[in-house]
Amino acid sequence: GENVEQHPSTLSVQEGDSAVIKCTYSDSASNYFPWYKQELGKRPQLIIDIRSNVGEKKDQRIAVTLNKTAKHFSLHITETQPEDSAVYFCAASRASNMLTFGGGTRLMVKP
Amino acid sequence: NAGVTQTPKFRILKIGQSMTLQCTQDMNHNYMYWYRQDPGMGLKLIYYSVGAGITDKGEVPNGYNVSRSTTEDFPLRLELAAPSQTSVYFCASSYATIAEAFFGQGTRLTVV
Numbered sequence: 001g002e003n004v005e006q007h008p009s010t011l012s013v014q015e016g017d018s019a020v021i022k023c024t025y026s027d028s029a030s031n032y033f034p035w036y037k038q039e040l041g042k043r044p045q046l047i048i049d050i051r052s053n054v055g056e057k058k059d060q061r062i063a064v065t066l067n068k069t070a071k072h073f074s075l076h077i078t079e080t081q082p083e084d085s086a087v088y089f090c091a092a093s094r095a096s097n098m099l100t101f102g103g104g105t106r107l108m109v110k111p
Numbered sequence: 112n113a114g115v116t117q118t119p120k121f122r123i124l125k126i127g128q129s130m131t132l133q134c135t136q137d138m139n140h141n142y143m144y145w146y147r148q149d150p151g152m153g154l155k156l157i158y159y160s161v162g163a164g165i166t167d168k169g170e171v172p173n174g175y176n177v178s179r180s181t182t183e184d185f186p187l188r189l190e191l192a193a194p195s196q197t198s199v200y201f202c203a204s205s206y207a208t209i210a211e212a213f214f215g216q217g218t219r220l221t222v223v
Contacts, residue, residue: 102153
């Protein structure tokens with residue numbers, strides 16, 4: 001089955017700096033890669049996703065890049081703000097295969 | 112616009128007791144999932160369903176059972192609760208495996 005590894009497990013940045021979270025996956029047939037944000041005590045919510053037919057996708061301060069050859073994808077957050085503090089999960093899936101989540105990254109943005 | 116609704120939000124069980132976690136969605140999604148999230152850890156898939164009448168095991172199914180008699184409802188049954196089942200449980204649904212999963216608000220379960 002699919003295996004998704006996520007690094008780092010914790011990340012501390014100063015407000016205004018950029019943050020990068022990286023994930024690797026094992027199943028070369030995976031073609032859907034979402035990122036979820038989970039604030040403390042809340043449910044995970046989708047913030048951005050990318051499919052295997054594109055290499056990069058942006059939404060305001062958030063971007064995701066995908067390298068299919070190397071089987072890794074990354075989340076980039078620019079100009080971080082205190083409200084970006086949360087746990088972020090990457091995931092991978094393909095048709096007929098359920099989402100497999102990475103272990104999560106706790107991002108702390110210091111004012 | 113309810114989305115995915117779980118009940119209860121909190122529950123304390125004694126060892127050996129049983130309970131059912133309820134989950135319902137109003138988005139007409141075929142796919143439904145149950146995850147558990149241990150403190151400081153990621154999401155592990157317990158069971159999933161690809162449609163009414165069809166269920167299958169995920170990564171950590173031992174100690175749990177599910178049923179899917181309707182598209183809307185996907186209850187999770189815990190038999191003979193054990194301390195190892197202390198966790199936060201999330202139900203989720205999606206229209207496809209390669210589409211956004213919508214999560215319920217979670218159930219915090221403590222087994223003592």
